Amino acid sequence: MIEPSLFNILDLLGTVAFAISGALAAMNRRLDLFGIFIIAFVTSIGGGTLRDILLGRNPVTWMENTLYIYLIGVVTFFAIVFRYKLDHLKKSLFLFDTIGLGVFTITGVELGVQNNLDPIISIAIGAMTGTFGGVIRDILCNEIPVIFRKEIYATASIMGGLAFVILYEMGVNTDVIYIVTSLIVIIIRLIVVKYHISLPSFYLSSGEDHQG
Amino acid sequence: MIEPSLFNILDLLGTVAFAISGALAAMNRRLDLFGIFIIAFVTSIGGGTLRDILLGRNPVTWMENTLYIYLIGVVTFFAIVFRYKLDHLKKSLFLFDTIGLGVFTITGVELGVQNNLDPIISIAIGAMTGTFGGVIRDILCNEIPVIFRKEIYATASIMGGLAFVILYEMGVNTDVIYIVTSLIVIIIRLIVVKYHISLPSFYLSSGEDHQG
């Protein structure tokens, strides 16, 4: 069985949130029953699998513990049954995607720090862990990957990672860090989308399109 | 040299089948000579590489043994030479893709079981091993990934994986299991496509598109 630490609880929470976001995206694509489950599964384990492969953790988390796969199965089932309760698809998908982003970011930063990697490397691993599941989901569902929409996405993840390593250096209790930094990611994204804030972009108006 | 076990023969058979499917898809995209070889190669080794990385098998199978890369080269050459014999492209691609799916699924499940992973995890690894090459091929060739077409695809893989672990628990001879379960995947897919069977889908007619 899995140890009931806050780290593991967050990891499971991210798994659930991304599974729901994957199931919603798959239903929106009219996929069949197994298709929905597979997208939910891949979205859910994508970020953690990349994280574990990069860090050489072997076997990867979801392979050691069947709790993940059963949880994804149950969550997907409920997402299908209650799909009309989640009827504001755009909002539901956004919300669960944001929770997953916040929580998985922190698991990535934490494992980077635990492996004595440099803080900036840990932040990068956190950002990859947080965003990878959503990117896979969007590529497989033929959507524009979420990191490219106007909403600040990876930026929120990086801000949370930054807060994590600062609080960690200050010696704050890790459980407090987990909760505070996950919330930072989630709140930044919620505020940004609510108030339509965006970072500057630097368009190349060179009159030449590199696609040719 | 490679040991002439049934497992290795199946692994090579899947390699050949996916190489042909990759070469056909690349020719359909008007790729040049090396482009065809590269798509054939990546389609062919994709599933096994993901399987080996997930399971921490290092180096991955095709890197230890040049037989794979030469085989892919020869097969691709023949696929180019005999491309007009394979002229019902849609049918040929479907057939070889299905063989590859069936055979690679079983190599994934088998290695999961060998590594003492839980049966359901082994089935998931089998499904990823069986489908990954085709997904890469379709993403690179800008097709809708095969797992999203109406035809039951990953479902056939999961059914074969399920049969594998059941027969394994019953103590059936492994060579028999390999053949029976590979055939289950292939036959399910052939029947499903022939009779236009499809699983239920759960479309979200919420009137909101999450793409915005």
Place this chain on the structure above:
Amino acid sequence: MIEPSLFNILDLLGTVAFAISGALAAMNRRLDLFGIFIIAFVTSIGGGTLRDILLGRNPVTWMENTLYIYLIGVVTFFAIVFRYKLDHLKKSLFLFDTIGLGVFTITGVELGVQNNLDPIISIAIGAMTGTFGGVIRDILCNEIPVIFRKEIYATASIMGGLAFVILYEMGVNTDVIYIVTSLIVIIIRLIVVKYHISLPSFYLSSGEDHQG
């Protein structure tokens, strides 16, 4: 600190070149500040990460040494500031992409040879190392992956890899090999694009489209 060997210098040069190509592609897509950095980062580390994961090098190069991530940050900053100097986007992107391709190909072949892998396997690893970053960049930026454009791309990488293993077998000094073979890749691609050379393609005019 990183050892100032020619190998490491080439690895850093490829990192810089791909970071610029990634930043240019992201600016062309009107991504925001962090979006530009992330695409630059992923393009830059993609090939080396795949190479290190395939070879079981753990942790992967950029995670061991913060030089990579800072370099990518600085280069991206300069690419943004001087974006109008790089105003022939198509040409600039092409040039930096080609340098990255040439240099990373060689790091892949070299590590394959160092690990006592068969020459043909080492060439394949070189080609994957050289092309993977650009493929990720193009998939994320919704471009047709560079390996599919008419220009000979992966072929140049394979030619350079071939030259590497031949010179290596002949006992030529490794530093000479690195420079000569990197240049071979770069020059082949420059010539090919300048003179519009292309390899034969084998279109399947079977009257059937496998997309259905």
